[in-house]
Amino acid sequence: MSTPSFDTDVLVVGAGPAGVAAALMATSLNMKVLVVEADSVGGKLQTIGALENVSGNWTTGPQLAEALAADLARLEQAGRCSLVRSRAVGVKGHSDRAEALLADGQVLTAQAVVVGTGVTAMTPADTDWISAAPSLPLPPLWRAKPEQAGPRTYVLGGDRPLGTWLRAHPQSTATLHVLAPATDDYKLAEVSGDDRVRVVPVSHVAVSQARHGTDIIVDVENRGGERSTYVATAVLSNLGNRPAALEGLAVDEGGYCPPEMQHPRIFTAGDLRSGRFQRITTAQGSGAEAALAYYYTTAIQGQLV
Numbered sequence: 001m002s003t004p005s006f007d008t009d010v011l012v013v014g015a016g017p018a019g020v021a022a023a024l025m026a027t028s029l030n031m032k033v034l035v036v037e038a039d040s041v042g043g044k045l046q047t048i049g050a051l052e053n054v055s056g057n058w059t060t061g062p063q064l065a066e067a068l069a070a071d072l073a074r075l076e077q078a079g080r081c082s083l084v085r086s087r088a089v090g091v092k093g094h095s096d097r098a099e100a101l102l103a104d105g106q107v108l109t110a111q112a113v114v115v116g117t118g119v120t121a122m123t124p125a126d127t128d129w130i131s132a133a134p135s136l137p138l139p140p141l142w143r144a145k146p147e148q149a150g151p152r153t154y155v156l157g158g159d160r161p162l163g164t165w166l167r168a169h170p171q172s173t174a175t176l177h178v179l180a181p182a183t184d185d186y187k188l189a190e191v192s193g194d195d196r197v198r199v200v201p202v203s204h205v206a207v208s209q210a211r212h213g214t215d216i217i218v219d220v221e222n223r224g225g226e227r228s229t230y231v232a233t234a235v236l237s238n239l240g241n242r243p244a245a246l247e248g249l250a251v252d253e254g255g256y257c258p259p260e261m262q263h264p265r266i267f268t269a270g271d272l273r274s275g276r277f278q279r280i281t282t283a284q285g286s287g288a289e290a291a292l293a294y295y296y297t298t299a300i301q302g303q304l305v
């Protein structure tokens with residue numbers, strides 16, 4: 001079977017460290033690349049205040065993100081890469097092509113797709129112990145500024161960013177009421193000595209907007225079945241992450257998308273692959289590896305057609 005030709009050789013979904021590395025490697029091998037990014041180039045780098053473990057002189061994530069955006073802009077100017085601002089919802093591998101489906105219904109086609117969508121913050125809808133209207137503002141704890149955390153701040157979940165946040169804001173005197181299901185108990189050990197934390201062991205929590213004003217009502221059922229109601233000035237989410245898997249990707253029992261489980265024309269890279277090794281440099285390495293894997297299996301040897 002002959003290989004159909006497309007305007008794009010490789011579609012890259014997600015322009016975090018993994019996706020940008022895939023684009024850099026693929027274009028360096030003379031492939032035409034189209035990158036689909038739903039938000040900002042750099043992905044999670046935008047949230048990293050202090051960087052130590054990457055090559056180069058980058059001291060913050062946004063600095064490195066800016067450099068990655070400049071790399072993509074350079075490739076665009078050279079006519080080797082295009083950046084599309086859109087959200088992909090699915091991918092599909094065929095014997096002669098791979099596709100990415102965008103949220104607006106558009107279908108993009110290429111020889112291969114590299115997916116580097118990373119992980120995304122879990123919301124109450126991803127849990128079985130919180131009821132909350134999707135419209136309720138429940139910003140993530142790790143993004144909260146100390147001044148956003150007042151005396152009546154409630155935190156949904158005891159995931160690890162709690163300790164990171166407390167260490168990052170030693171000057172904050174806010175009391176964080178952490179509503180924690182039993183599954184989070186082991187994670188709270190690292191903050192047990194911090195008297196700014198009040199752990200509330202819960203089995204179920206219902207969160208709703210107060211009838212008047214901006215307060216949020218927090219109805220708690222503790223692990224003994226007793227109910228209490230609190231009035232919060234802020235409720236912050238700290239529920240952990242889940243892989244940002246697209247429809248059509250093969251997932252393991254943790255929801256991650258290991259490369260070896262995918263269609264031969266679909267390659268996964270970065271944090272999306274596994275809960276282990278979630279680091280910038282491993283994301284970059286796996287992005288480059290994904291482009292090389294396509295190059296050696298298909299572009300050079302034509303093994304997939």
Ligand SMILES: Cc1cc2nc3c(=O)[nH]c(=O)nc-3n(C[C@H](O)[C@H](O)[C@H](O)COP(=O)(O)OP(=O)(O)OC[C@H]3O[C@@H](n4cnc5c(N)ncnc54)[C@H](O)[C@@H]3O)c2cc1C
Nearest residue numbers: 014016017018038043044088117118270271278279280283
């Ligand atoms: C607070 C914090 C601090 C960290 N500190 C460090 C550190 O100091 N050192 C270190 O090595 N690592 C650190 N990490 C981890 C590091 O940021 C990640 O390992 C790395 O960013 C993963 O890169 P990635 O490309 O796989 O995913 P991401 O960086 O998450 O990028 C994924 C990209 O895909 C886009 N995307 C997602 N879904 C879609 C979709 N459906 N369609 C289109 N685009 C989509 C996103 O908008 C994003 O731009 C930190 C992470 C966090 C959250």
